[in-house]
Amino acid sequence: MGSPAPPVPMDRVTEALLRVRGEDPQDQEALVGRILGYIHVVLPDPPVSRRATLRAFLPNDGVDRVSALPYALLRDIVSRLPDKDAARTAVLATRWRELWRRAPLVLVDSHFLAPAAASASTGEVARTEARRVTANVSRVLAAHPGPFRCVHLTCSYLGEFPSLLARWLQTLAVKGVQDLVLVNRPFPLALELPTALFGMRALTRLYLGLFKFPDTAGLPRTVNFPNLRELGLCSVVIFSKDMDFVLTRSPALEILCIQASLLTERLRIISRSLRCVQVVVATDLDILLAYAPHLERLIVWSVMAKERSNMRIKIAPAPALSIFGYLEPEFHTLEVGNTVIKAETRASPTTMVPTVKILGLRVRFGIGDDVKLLPAFLRCFPAVERLHIESKKTAEPTGKLNLEFWKEAGAIECIQSHIKLMMFHNFHGDQSELSFLQFILENAPMLTKLVIVYPKRTFTSVTEANSKLEPLFSAKWASTCCSLLLTEGAYAEGEEPLELQSFKRGSNFSVRDPFAFIVRV
Incomplete structure (x- = not known):
């Protein structure tokens, strides 16, 4: 990078x-150098390259046909x-x-x-x-x-x-x-x-x-970007009112990418044209999906909370939203319609987003409060077919929950009726992770593939990694045609952020599942 x-x-x-x-x-120069490196990962590639070569085999008649x-x-x-x-x-x-x-x-x-x-x-x-x-x-x-x-x-x-x-x-x-x-x-x-x-x-x-970003106050009503289809703001200092101005004045905008939001406390999405919103390294940013009838992808690759850990993600009716993630119980407060989703929230039509087919969640399985929110979050997305879970390790585990918790959690529609693929990233072999995986295997009859990815150098050998999965094979799987793939990731934990591997995939509509970056599934 x-x-x-x-x-x-x-x-x-x-x-x-x-x-x-x-x-x-x-130190400041080194930090800015790293920031530049992150920015250049996100930037689109130039359409031409000095490294390209052009060769032609010319006839011997000397005629300039080109x-x-x-x-x-x-x-x-x-x-x-x-x-x-x-x-x-x-x-x-x-x-x-x-x-x-x-x-x-x-x-x-x-x-x-x-x-x-x-x-x-x-x-x-x-x-x-x-x-x-x-x-x-x-x-x-x-x-x-x-x-x-x-x-x-x-x-x-x-x-x-x-x-x-x-x-x-x-x-x-x-x-x-x-x-x-x-x-x-x-x-x-x-x-x-x-x-x-x-x-x-x-x-x-x-x-x-x-x-x-320049102050937009006082600009004439005629100012707009009538043809702008893709906008990327990377470590740009921009206030929420100016972001509102840009979205309002960009009637053709389809892709919005924000890397490292600075001074933007709220991203209010009101757009008839937006199809994809991506955010990486969001800092205390509330995301309010107010009106976006054509939005297909809402992706928050990573967050960085400075002062609070209740960044709000509010989803109003979103008839086209099919890809959503990564939702983090550690940082995010999820609001569907006018309901704040809590551990005790019961599923109802007003708390569901039935259009989402691909969902990403990032969970600290060693923190009981995170795990207790997970069933409630999953109930909000009853039609999910591809579920991506990233396990976050914590230095001080509290309240690890076992299989009994999941059995008492009750029915979760997407698991019982729809999930065909689950990818579990950053597997460490902890008992709380295994309890969740066992619950999935015992209650997901439509599941055809479970991919478990562990960070590089987590285990001393493939044999040790496989031994961690033994409890799963003693369970009674609900699906008769499910395969399990255990694979080592390309990077050690913390070595390469997930978003750097996947950011450009997120706004590429030819990529069906931007979260499935390790194996073709």
């Missing part, structure tokens, strides 16, 4: 301010090349001279990095290289008349040029940029985006990283 270029070394003013606060500037292709096809070819290679096609032949200027441009600033620049993390070398990349971007933006098919800016340096970003955004707006990825290469960290952002009416996809 990493980014094309590390953060530019901080300026002396920022360094002095950190020292006054008693913080180590080197140049004889239709003009529209040549224009499309040039638009799919890295920017420097596209510009170089002007020397091929007379017909190619104006193609670069007339083809929709793809601009990726990491292509301007010198080979050794990506490792230059300190000193004037990094600043000089970043300034050079920034100057190259300015030249390309000025030289090409547009339109810009995709602009991917993650390595430029804007801290020393406060007015440059506004000029770039104005140029991109005028020249019709469609796909924009814009990440601040700090420092400064909270660089505010210019309001020129709101002039980009041709945008279909926008990803922003490490910026402060």
Whole structure:
């Protein structure tokens, strides 16, 4: 995991301010470097690559058949090349001279990095290289008349040029940029985006990283993003009112991705067009699904609670919602309609979301209060066919619950009538985990596959891992055609967050089950 270029070394003013606060500037630089790495995992890949190769076997007659292709096809070819290679096609032949200027441009600033620049993390070398990349971007933006098919800016340096970003955004707006990825290469960290952002009416996809979102108060009613279909906000400082503004003014938005919500206390989802909402590293964020008739996926990959552990997830009627997770009893308060779901809540039509087919839950099986909520949560989703459970280990277990608890919990419709697949992630072999698994096996007649995944290096051998499952084979399984697969995960516990392996799967509608990332099921 990493980014094309590390953060530019901080300026002396920022360094002095950190020292006054008693913080180590080197620690801060290392932290920002890690944040950049996480952001670049989430970002969509550029549509062109410098590593790609093009080969052709030419005939011996010397005839230039490529140049004889239709003009529209040549224009499309040039638009799919890295920017420097596209510009170089002007020397091929007379017909190619104006193609670069007339083809929709793809601009990726990491292509301007010198080979050794990506490792230059300190000193004037990094600043000089970043300034050079920034100057190259300015030249390309000025030289090409547009339109810009995709602009991917993650390595430029804007801290020393406060007015440059506004000029770039104005140029991109005028020249019709469609796909924009814009990440601040700090420092400064909270660089505010210019309001020129709101002039980009041709945008279909926008990803922003490490910026402060502009204040939307006072903007005219005519401001909107009429064509925006995908929006990603990565470590962006944005207030709830400004998030509301963006959702209201994006009538075609289908995909919303939020990584590390900053200052956003509430995400209120009101949209006729949204199909997928993904959140990763949500910090004290309430998610209120108020009105989204076409929303199919609501995915919270991970949370990070700072002050409270009752982040609210409220689900109003959601007729298209089919994938939901990860719901965590440790952090989340689930509200369906106007009912807060508690351990003693009885199932009723007003507390159910019958459209959900794929459900993810993250549970501390060593904490009794977490486990007691699990039956109530499962009753809210009576039609679940694929259940994903991630077991969270806790340093101080309290109130481990055995098989008797599950027998007394009563009927759970999704287990008794619908679940066909269950994947149990982060299996440690604890008795509380085994009790839950045994309950599933004894009460799920439709179950065809149980996949149990243990973290790398959890057990000393496969034999030891298999021995942990012996109690399950002495149980009476409700399904006569269920298979059990025990497999080791690719990472040790805490080594690689789940969301980093799966985030891009979440908004890929061709992936049926974004939670099934380990084995094909």
